[in-house]
Amino acid sequence: MDEFQEILQDFLVESFELVEKLDEDLVELESRPDDLDLLNGIFRVAHTIKGASSFLNFDVLTHLTHHMEDVLNKARHGELSITPEVMDVILESVDLMKALLEQIRDTSNDEGIDVSDVVKRLDRISGGNGDVETPSSSSAQNETPSSEPSQESQTNAEQTQEEPQEEPQEEEEDEIDYENLSPEEIEAEIERLLAKRQEEDRKKREAKKKKQQNNSGDAKQEQTPKEEQKAPTPAPQTQAPKQEPKNEEPKAQAAAAPARKAPAAVEQTIRVDVKRLDHLMNLIGELVLAKNRLIKINSDVEERYEGEEFLEELTQVVSIVSIVTTDLQIAVMKTRMLPVGKVFNKFPRMIRDLSRELNKKIELVIEGEDTELDKSIVEEIGDPLVHIIRNSCDHGIEPPEERIAAGKPETGTVELKAYNEGNHIVIQINDDGRGLDPDKLKQKALEKGIVTEKEVDNMSDKEAYALIFKPGFSTAAQVTNVSGRGVGMDVVKTNIEKLNGIIEIDSELGKGTSIKLKIPLTLAIIQALLVGVQEENYAIPLASVLETVRISTEEIYTVENKSVMRLRDEVLSLVHIGDIFEVERIMDNSEHAYVVVLGLGASKLGLIVDSLIGQEEIVIKSLGEYLKGIQGIAGATIRGDGGVTLIVDVVALMDIAKDVKSSVASAESTATKSNEKNAPSDYRIMIVDDSKTDRTIMKKALEPLGITIVEAGDGQEALGKLKDSDEMFDAMLIDIEMPRMDGYTLANEIKKYNRYKNLPLIAVTSRTSKADRMRGVESGMVEYITKPYSADYLSSVVQRNIKFKPEFQS
Amino acid sequence: MSDKLKEVINKQQQQQNAPEQGNTDDVIQLVGFIIGDEEYAVPILTIQEIIKPIGWTRVPQTPDYVLGVFNLRGSVIPLIDLRRKFGLPPKKQDDETRFIVMKHGDDVAGFVIDRLTMALRLSKKDIGPAPDTVDGDNTSIEGVGKRENNILTILKVGKLLERDF
Numbered sequence: 001m002d003e004f005q006e007i008l009q010d011f012l013v014e015s016f017e018l019v020e021k022l023d024e025d026l027v028e029l030e031s032r033p034d035d036l037d038l039l040n041g042i043f044r045v046a047h048t049i050k051g052a053s054s055f056l057n058f059d060v061l062t063h064l065t066h067h068m069e070d071v072l073n074k075a076r077h078g079e080l081s082i083t084p085e086v087m088d089v090i091l092e093s094v095d096l097m098k099a100l101l102e103q104i105r106d107t108s109n110d111e112g113i114d115v116s117d118v119v120k121r122l123d124r125i126s127g128g129n130g131d132v133e134t135p136s137s138s139s140a141q142n143e144t145p146s147s148e149p150s151q152e153s154q155t156n157a158e159q160t161q162e163e164p165q166e167e168p169q170e171e172e173e174d175e176i177d178y179e180n181l182s183p184e185e186i187e188a189e190i191e192r193l194l195a196k197r198q199e200e201d202r203k204k205r206e207a208k209k210k211k212q213q214n215n216s217g218d219a220k221q222e223q224t225p226k227e228e229q230k231a232p233t234p235a236p237q238t239q240a241p242k243q244e245p246k247n248e249e250p251k252a253q254a255a256a257a258p259a260r261k262a263p264a265a266v267e268q269t270i271r272v273d274v275k276r277l278d279h280l281m282n283l284i285g286e287l288v289l290a291k292n293r294l295i296k297i298n299s300d301v302e303e304r305y306e307g308e309e310f311l312e313e314l315t316q317v318v319s320i321v322s323i324v325t326t327d328l329q330i331a332v333m334k335t336r337m338l339p340v341g342k343v344f345n346k347f348p349r350m351i352r353d354l355s356r357e358l359n360k361k362i363e364l365v366i367e368g369e370d371t372e373l374d375k376s377i378v379e380e381i382g383d384p385l386v387h388i389i390r391n392s393c394d395h396g397i398e399p400p401e402e403r404i405a406a407g408k409p410e411t412g413t414v415e416l417k418a419y420n421e422g423n424h425i426v427i428q429i430n431d432d433g434r435g436l437d438p439d440k441l442k443q444k445a446l447e448k449g450i451v452t453e454k455e456v457d458n459m460s461d462k463e464a465y466a467l468i469f470k471p472g473f474s475t476a477a478q479v480t481n482v483s484g485r486g487v488g489m490d491v492v493k494t495n496i497e498k499l500n501g502i503i504e505i506d507s508e509l510g511k512g513t514s515i516k517l518k519i520p521l522t523l524a525i526i527q528a529l530l531v532g533v534q535e536e537n538y539a540i541p542l543a544s545v546l547e548t549v550r551i552s553t554e555e556i557y558t559v560e561n562k563s564v565m566r567l568r569d570e571v572l573s574l575v576h577i578g579d580i581f582e583v584e585r586i587m588d589n590s591e592h593a594y595v596v597v598l599g600l601g602a603s604k605l606g607l608i609v610d611s612l613i614g615q616e617e618i619v620i621k622s623l624g625e626y627l628k629g630i631q632g633i634a635g636a637t638i639r640g641d642g643g644v645t646l647i648v649d650v651v652a653l654m655d656i657a658k659d660v661k662s663s664v665a666s667a668e669s670t671a672t673k674s675n676e677k678n679a680p681s682d683y684r685i686m687i688v689d690d691s692k693t694d695r696t697i698m699k700k701a702l703e704p705l706g707i708t709i710v711e712a713g714d715g716q717e718a719l720g721k722l723k724d725s726d727e728m729f730d731a732m733l734i735d736i737e738m739p740r741m742d743g744y745t746l747a748n749e750i751k752k753y754n755r756y757k758n759l760p761l762i763a764v765t766s767r768t769s770k771a772d773r774m775r776g777v778e779s780g781m782v783e784y785i786t787k788p789y790s791a792d793y794l795s796s797v798v799q800r801n802i803k804f805k806p807e808f809q810s
Numbered sequence: 811m812s813d814k815l816k817e818v819i820n821k822q823q824q825q826q827n828a829p830e831q832g833n834t835d836d837v838i839q840l841v842g843f844i845i846g847d848e849e850y851a852v853p854i855l856t857i858q859e860i861i862k863p864i865g866w867t868r869v870p871q872t873p874d875y876v877l878g879v880f881n882l883r884g885s886v887i888p889l890i891d892l893r894r895k896f897g898l899p900p901k902k903q904d905d906e907t908r909f910i911v912m913k914h915g916d917d918v919a920g921f922v923i924d925r926l927t928m929a930l931r932l933s934k935k936d937i938g939p940a941p942d943t944v945d946g947d948n949t950s951i952e953g954v955g956k957r958e959n960n961i962l963t964i965l966k967v968g969k970l971l972e973r974d975f
Contacts (some may be wrong), residue, residue, distance in 0.1 A: 127965065286884050623869070633871075642881055646879075
């Protein structure tokens with residue numbers, strides 16, 4: 001059973017690869033119906049799958065492919081011309097084939113999908129009278145064609161490579177009428193051909209050097225099993241030589257070669273389970289973290305033991321480790337890279353179907369399909385691209401009449417380009433259609449209530465184009481089944497942004513539209529800007545950072561409860577990172593602030609942070625099931641010091657920022673909330689005095705009020721208690737003369753914290769001079785009580801300052 | 811020192827030998843710990859490790875009992891304060907505070923507890939169901955273990971690791 005599973009796996013992997021290629025080839029075939037090579041290739045795919053599936057007892061699949069093969073065979077021999085109608089049926093059967101393969105993958109059998117309709121149509125095309133063969137058609141029939149194409153493919157392969165003199169042989173072989181041979185004769189024929197092939201191989205081996213040796217060795221290997229099994233399963237192997245030279249994409253070679261015979265044994269590849277690569281990538285991630293840590297330790301050591309001899313050695317080792325780690329990281333990343341062509345190759349077929357469906361003439365131009373991307377990203381960008389291209393065809397490209405009227409060529413062009421740009425890959429989709437009309441877009445967005453009138457007025461053309469990515473926006477006057485239900489582009493944007501990618505759109509009315517996707521090369525390791533707010537650090541993906549600026553707080557204006565600043569000739573809305581991540585702002589930093597300007601497509605946002613720490617390569621780690629989906633956090637990373645730093649999700653952050661009011665307003669609201677008093681004991685005051693007696697006197701004076709009293713013996717202790725306390729104090733009674741930290745200094749310190757700006761500080765002192773009072777006021781004291789005082793006076797001053805509610809008075 | 815060690819070893823052996831008299835299947839090994847004034851326990855196999863407190867990073871937009879995340883040899887793991895989760899006032903971490911890293915399936919989290927007591931074996935007959943007052947399936951109490959002089963609450967690790975916000 002296990003063995004069967006293994007074979008099945010191989011079969012599926014191979015078949016999916018072949019079918020994928022098939023789509024592309026078929027579309028190409030339509031434009032070049034006379035290309036015999038292409039036709040042969042396609043025929044062989046159908047044949048290979050048929051052979052393998054019959055061996056594995058997938059009768060329905062065999063049945064279908066058998067009839068496909070008939071049609072293709074006719075076409076190959078010139079008995080049938082490939083018209084679009086024929087192509088439709090063939091493509092349909094290819095789709096069915098895919099469906100069957102998927103079903104086999106999921107359920108290990110191919111029952112339940114009805115192929116009879118397509119089979120009938122295939123038969124009609126191939127000129128058959130509709131007598132549908134039963135799936136379990138004789139194995140003898142299967143055998144016959146199997147030997148033919150494999151032989152032929154082999155000769156073909158060699159022929160295309162370097163053996164033109166074999167041509168006559170091939171013809172000779174082709175002339176033999178296999179259909180009329182009895183099984184015994186076929187056996188004999190196979191034997192003969194085998195012997196012939198071996199003979200040729202031997203000759204070749206003598207004539208040529210190593211390369212050919214490899215070739216012949218493989219040829220022998222692959223033929224032996226065929227003889228033994230009499231089943232067409234080995235056919236896929238024989239197919240490779242033909243397909244590969246033709247197939248220019250390295251992906252097919254990389255992916256397919258191991259299972260087959262490499263024509264010249266140049267490219268040596270091996271199929272590896274993705275899980276292993278993922279594991280490797282994780283390990284590299286750990287290594288990068290360890291490297292970061294090592295670098296940090298090294299710099300610490302450097303500071304401490306400057307000039308010592310061993311230091312140089314250490315530094316050397318650290319830098320070697322660091323370089324090797326980086327190289328290793330790149331190398332492993334490369335193993336996970338796939339050419340983006342893997343995604344692109346399904347589009348020719350899609351464009352063909354679309355143009356027939358929409359009655360438009362559309363040509364697809366693909367460029368840079370061998371640009372490589374991380375596998376996980378390649379898997380993710382397929383759907384967004386489908387949406388974009390569908391949109392371009394449906395809404396962008398005009399019908400032929402309209403195009404001619406506009407003086408454009410009748411056939412519209414959709415360009416699909418991929419290229420590298422720094423640490424990113426750019427995928428660009430251009431069409432030469434009617435373009436986007438910013439005014440129309442604005443109008444539409446207004447109608448749908450997506451934007452307000454005011455927003456529209458301030459909108460640049462580029463921002464107007466970006467409206468198509470808003471949820472619920474669809475520009476087509478009527479919804480067609482091609483471009484969906486007007487949710488597509490919204491999903492596109494979310495998907496691309498999930499990959500840390502950026503989507504940009506540009507358009508010219510009447511000339512066309514261009515959509516640009518900027519996607520990072522890999523997901524696991526990114527460059528980040530580390531910023532600090534209070535004691536916390538956050539990492540912002542560098543890809544979304546446009547610039548950082550240092551501004552003075554006076555440059556921040558408040559407009560409609562939002563902070564904004566002028567950045568050159570733009571108005572940039574600002575939000576404090578602390579407001580987004582609920583950071584308690586104890587210390588408000590001087591008159592300067594750092595603003596990190598974040599850019600995502602057309603939208604920009606200034607993020608105010610307390611400090612900029614620097615740029616670092618970070619490994620993205622998930623927060624796990626328990627904490628996933630926290631708004632504004634994309635993940636976490638482990639820093640050089642072993643601590644965890646959260647990674648900012650810039651997309652979500654921009655969303656949150658819209659709802660965050662200016663920081664001043666929010667600070668006030670929290671203050672009023674904590675001031676809610678329901679009982680006298682909700683009032684909390686602190687008495688700071690170094691003399692226990694004085695503290696007791698004050699306590700005695702205030703006790704009748706029933707308020708909560710906290711004592712501190714000096715300024716330092718008071719400050720500590722203030723900071724540690726979760727609840728706010730309503731007032732502080734402060735003695736001036738105290739050890740360690742006196743009252744003035746304490747008041748100064750307290751007022752440095754934004755949170756305590758409104759905390760009433762009451763000086764209680766025996767210093768009575770005017771200068772002392774002045775100093776008190778300067779340091780932020782609101783009242784000045786001189787000793788001695790009466791208990792009632794103290795109580796009344798306190799009550800006044802804490803706004804003691806009269807109803808609590810007993 | 812060696813006497814003490816012997817004592818400990820003896821005790822362990824006793825513990826190990828004890829269940830062999832009965833049926834081993836009916837005995838559950840638990841690790842007991844204190845939160846507030848109560849003793850709780852979780853099955854020993856759900857515990858990945860127990861570590862001394864280390865630094866953690868606050869994660870915004872979480873309930874107050876989620877302290878944040880910490881780095882456990884390269885993995886980022888959530889840290890949950892069981893005191894606050896159980897509605898007790900927060901308490902400063904001290905020498906006896908421990909992080910118990912528990913796992914259930916693929917879910918892993920660290921839990922802050924006030925202090926460890928001991929690893930213990932309870933036979934299944936000494937474990938009663940959760941009291942009726944707790945509401946049905948939504949409880950994080952697996953059952954109540956009875957011992958000679960006290961009882962302890964056995965917690966459902968799967969439930970503790972379930973996100974409830």
